Amino acid sequence: MVAVIRIQRNALILAILFFLATAVVAQDTTAAGPQGGPETGDAGLQKDVQNPVAGLTLVPFQNNTNFDSGPFNRTQNVFDIQPVIPVNISSYWKVIVRIVQPLVWLPSPNQNTGGEYGLGDMAPDFFFAPRHPGKLMWGIGPAFAIPTATDHVLGQGKLSMGPSAVVLVQPGKWTIVNLVNNVWSVAGSGSRPSVNQMLDQYFITRNLKKGWYVTTSPIITANWKAPSGNVWTVPFGGGPGRVQKLGNQPVNWNVEFFGNAVHPKGGSSWTMRVTLALLYPKYSKE
Numbered sequence: 067m068v069a070v071i072r073i074q075r076n077a078l079i080l081a082i083l084f085f086l087a088t089a090v091v092a093q094d095t096t097a098a099g100p101q102g103g104p105e106t107g108d109a110g111l112q113k114d115v116q117n118p119v120a121g122l123t124l125v126p127f128q129n130n131t132n133f134d135s136g137p138f139n140r141t142q143n144v145f146d147i148q149p150v151i152p153v154n155i156s157s158y159w160k161v162i163v164r165i166v167q168p169l170v171w172l173p174s175p176n177q178n179t180g181g182e183y184g185l186g187d188m189a190p191d192f193f194f195a196p197r198h199p200g201k202l203m204w205g206i207g208p209a210f211a212i213p214t215a216t217d218h219v220l221g222q223g224k225l226s227m228g229p230s231a232v233v234l235v236q237p238g239k240w241t242i243v244n245l246v247n248n249v250w251s252v253a254g255s256g257s258r259p260s261v262n263q264m265l266d267q268y269f270i271t272r273n274l275k276k277g278w279y280v281t282t283s284p285i286i287t288a289n290w291k292a293p294s295g296n297v298w299t300v301p302f303g304g305g306p307g308r309v310q311k312l313g314n315q316p317v318n319w320n321v322e323f324f325g326n327a328v329h330p331k332g333g334s335s336w337t338m339r340v341t342l343a344l345l346y347p348k349y350s351k352e
Contacts, residue, residue, distance in 0.1 A: 109239075111347060112273050112309050115318045116241040116281075118232050119162050119195040119205040121152045124318070126343035132334035140173035142334060144186070154197065162193040162205060170220050175332070184216030191230050191247065204233045209247035211261070213254055224254035226261045234269075243269040262290040270304075277309040284324055296330035301337065309345075316345040 114120040125148070132142040151163045168186035190212070193205030209230035215221025230247035244266070251261035264287065271281040282304030288297050307320025322339045329335065 109273060111316070111345070112277060112279065113236050113241060114347070115309055115343070115345065116243070116269065116271050116279075117203065117234060117236065118150075118164070118243060118245060119152075119160075119193055119199075119203055119234075121154075121160065121197075121348060123151050123346040123348065124343045125149045125346075126318075126341055128339065128341040131338045133337070134335040136173055136175050136332050138173070138178045140178070140181075142173060143171040145169040158197055160195055160197050161207070162191075162195060164191045164193070166190070167214070170215075172219060182217050182219050184220050186215050187221040188212040188214040193230065193232060201237075202233065202235055204231070206231045209249055211249050218258075222251070222254075222261055223258035224251035224261050226251045226263075239273040241269060241271040241273070245269075259291060264288040264290070279307050279309075279320075280304065281307055281320060281322070283322065289330075292330065298328045299326060299330065299333060300328040301326045303337075305339075307341075316347065318343040318345060 111122075114122040115124070126146075128146040128148060130144045130146070132144070133139075135142040145168065147165075147167045147169070149163075149165050152160050153163065154160045166189040168189075169184070170186040171181060171183050173181040189210065191209045192207040194207045195203070195205035207230055209228055211222065211224070211226040213221050213223050213225060215223070226249040228247060228249035230245070232243065232245040234241065234243040236242075245268075246264070246266040248264040249261065266286040266288075267283060268286075269281060269283040271279050271283075273279045282302075284301040284303060285299075286301070287299045290297065301324035303322060303324035305320060305322035307318065309316070309318045311317070319342045320340075322341075324337045324339065326333065326335055326337070
């Protein structure tokens with residue numbers, strides 16, 4: 067009964083988050099006029115999708131299945147809701163609001179059955195970027211980790227913050243991105259360990275015809291508080307994707323597989339990531 071109540075509560079919270087994200091998207095999106103922007107699936111929209119500081123509103127849903135996790139080699143699952151909303155703050159600057167809210171299934175580390183299911187810690191980023199960049203595009207701002215976990219094993223119990231930065235270039239049919247942040251705990255439960263952790267995600271994407279592309283976008287993490295040998299998680303891999311329309315809705319989907327060349331003791335050895343992003347391009351006479 068308790069598990070059912072938790073699932074219903076978490077489903078309600080997720081529904082509220084999705085409603086809020088969709089409401090903001092609807093307010094921020096304008097219809098295409100006679101001189102509208104590029105049609106869905108062309109090279110322009112492909113590159114906007116792959117640019118973390120582009121003026122494109124999108125709502126990705128990303129599922130990460132982590133295999134061979136823990137002493138019993140079980141499967142952990144993390145489903146991320148990741149709305150990305152650009153806001154123009156002047157004629158020269160914009161801020162990209164990027165929120166990651168995970169929904170986590172964590173197998174029990176002490177037995178071969180059971181586990182904990184619920185919300186993990188929310189991770190919002192804010193990138194301040196020029197509205198009219200040159201060939202080298204960039205954004206900088208603060209990153210946060212907010213203790214929204216519904217169970218202590220699903221989060222760190224700390225409010226953490228630190229700097230975040232992204233740089234990218236898009237030569238020809240390629241997109242090359244590097245996004246990095248490091249956060250330190252500043253408040254939270256005194257009984258929980260302090261936080262000092264880094265995230266570095268690079269993207270290398272080659273665009274193909276008809277909206278197709280191949281990409282690699284592994285997430286490298288470092289827990290600087292962990293003992294030697296348990297600090298780094300270093301995956302490698304990638305997969306295909308496509309920008310297209312489902313009915314009238316532009317979407318971006320991709321499937322990637324990663325093997326963890328380095329991971330903490332008990333960490334997953336490989337991961338499957340499936341992403342579906344709803345796209346809301348803002349068309350204008352520009």
